[in-house]
Amino acid sequence: MKDVLTPYKRRLETYLSALPLTGAPEKLRSAMRYSLLSGGKRLRGCLTLMSCEMAGSDSEAALPFAAALEMIHAYSLIHDDLPAMDNDTLRRGKPTNHVVYGEAMAILAGDGLLTHAFELIASSPHPRAFRAFGEIARAAGVGGMLAGQTLDVTLEGTQPELETVQAIHRGKTAALLTAPVTAGLILGGASEAEIEAGRAFGCHLGMAFQIVDDLLDLEGDPALMGKTLGKDQAEGKLTWPACVGVPQAKKDAEAHTRAALDALSCFGERAASIRELTCAMLRRAQ
């Protein structure tokens, strides 16, 4: 997975660390940068750039959108980790934002990253910026990521039912993996049919990704993962393997991966990198 992402990730890291965050007081800037620049796969940002190229365009103009999606992802992690939410103290091998900066600053840093994502988008001169903005706002919104997050928080400890887990994964993970694809395609000038194919791809990719994540929480190596493992089970989180068992969860991850690859067929050779990424993502759990 690393290899195919490396060149995209490098451009993104350079762009993100050079962001001026104009006007932010020093403490806010520092708390925002702490989480934004703490590594991670940059999957959402890379997917934005790769999807723009898959539409046949240069991806330079998609960089602010790629960065915005990474900011929205970073904000969601900061707020998720708060004591009132998942109360996590470790993320990517480092203390979480509120452990370092305190709860008040962590709330503000999350708010800051979410708002700055939209500021970045608003400063784009791209003629299709407004439509890409809509894809991203809806994915992050109350029918997308925040729906998943709410169900995750409110249904913790209840009997795991597949339909509920599906809704949580669709919101928490798939929405914010689909928006990079549709936004990237829109910016790259893709046709309506291509944008819809990208939407189907992103949705299956997101489901596969989250099922694999659930499996890794059960079976992964904490040293490799850089976070507390086994927490899902301990806290009664609704996970895919908790509903269907580990063997079936692995089969489901494979099925979603196949469906994701199928959706890419209309892009032919232009989808080579994204195809490679999709297959590598599944292999994490094998």
Add this chain to the structure above:
Amino acid sequence: MKDVLTPYKRRLETYLSALPLTGAPEKLRSAMRYSLLSGGKRLRGCLTLMSCEMAGSDSEAALPFAAALEMIHAYSLIHDDLPAMDNDTLRRGKPTNHVVYGEAMAILAGDGLLTHAFELIASSPHPRAFRAFGEIARAAGVGGMLAGQTLDVTLEGTQPELETVQAIHRGKTAALLTAPVTAGLILGGASEAEIEAGRAFGCHLGMAFQIVDDLLDLEGDPALMGKTLGKDQAEGKLTWPACVGVPQAKKDAEAHTRAALDALSCFGERAASIRELTCAMLRRAQ
């Protein structure tokens, strides 16, 4: 103040309570609506509509932007009231969001309102929507409202200095009273000179408004205000009267009000309602 706002406020309340918040789980929708529909002056929303009309246009197309600004205001209050921030339990005479829905849901409700503000804007077909979006995103951002909020939180209890208080008030209050004016003017088709006049007006109005608010916290009637008073002083908040004393603060509020009115001169008779509102705002503290 009420009289001139009433017709705008009524349209806004109807629009806000009819918002479907599509896809939001019931508990999230309920927590968002609790704060969004809890009354308040609707100053930001009304200013958006009034400014659009001041540019000579019908304000119907500005409604989603007016609603978005009310949502951003509501989100900022929910997060400000959290135990980790100002730890307020009463707002507009009602228990604050986290008292009713718990901290986790209050954090999510705030995130939801902020994100939905941008979703609403993204769904506007107005040809100048993107530019108005930029005004709003920047005002809510790390160089605007969040800068003020950060300074407010981090400098609490330090020696009050006028420059710092000015920066806090500019960020926390003036930014989000300026954006309704500039966004409304942009949507209404105002000239560049008019937009800049609106920016100056909004900035002075915001400063006057916050100085009056500081004064009311010292001298107001808790029953009329519907919130805990005297808290600023008890908590060592940096306020305008704490820097310059009450008599000078009253003079400064008047001076900013005059400067705000001066900035409106280029609009002639079209600014009549906004002028009336500006004068009424100052009278709250007299």
